[in-house]
Amino acid sequence: MTTARRAVWNVLSGSDGHLTADEVAIEVSHLNPDVNLSSVYRSLGLFEELGLVRGTSIQSGGPAHWELAHPDDSFHLKCRSCGKVEHHHGDLVDRVRSHLQEDHGFVPEQIDLVVTGLCPVCAKL
Numbered sequence: 001m002t003t004a005r006r007a008v009w010n011v012l013s014g015s016d017g018h019l020t021a022d023e024v025a026i027e028v029s030h031l032n033p034d035v036n037l038s039s040v041y042r043s044l045g046l047f048e049e050l051g052l053v054r055g056t057s058i059q060s061g062g063p064a065h066w067e068l069a070h071p072d073d074s075f076h077l078k079c080r081s082c083g084k085v086e087h088h089h090g091d092l093v094d095r096v097r098s099h100l101q102e103d104h105g106f107v108p109e110q111i112d113l114v115v116t117g118l119c120p121v122c123a124k125l
Contacts, residue, residue: 004039005046007031012053018065018076018085056112058085072097075113081122088115 001009011027012019019027025040044066047053055064058078065085073094074087093111100106 002043003032004028004035005043007035008040008043009047009052012047012066012068015067018056018058018067020063020065022063024066054110054112056114058114072111075111075115077119078114078116079119079122080116081118081125084119086119 007028008024010031011024015027021037021040021044024044025035025037028035028040044053044055048055051069053066054069055066056076058065058076070087073091074089075093076085077088078085093113096111096113097108100108
């Protein structure tokens with residue numbers, strides 16, 4: 001594993017959030033200032049190809065947000081006020097997958113579900 005790949009992996013595995021490539025690059029520069037943005041993008045692409053990370057469009061038209069790969073049974077809850085993104089676990093994604101397969105003959109390979117609203121803290125304001 002190259003130094004750049006190890007630094008990108010360390011940033012993603014140590015993060016509890018969803019980071020853009022630019023945010024990953026900033027954190028990587030703290031670990032190794034010699035790693036450039038193109039190395040970060042190449043590392044993210046490789047890790048995604050290997051199924052280790054996934055990029056999700058949290059905001060329509062915005063940059064992908066990267067995180068360690070996780071099963072599709074969790075989906076994203078994005079607060080439109082503070083921007084916090086959390087995973088929600090439940091059976092909704094499985095029900096969507098079953099509906100698409102059984103009622104439409106469509107076989108989903110990956111489901112990225114983002115629900116935008118207010119987190120409990122912002123909803124109280």
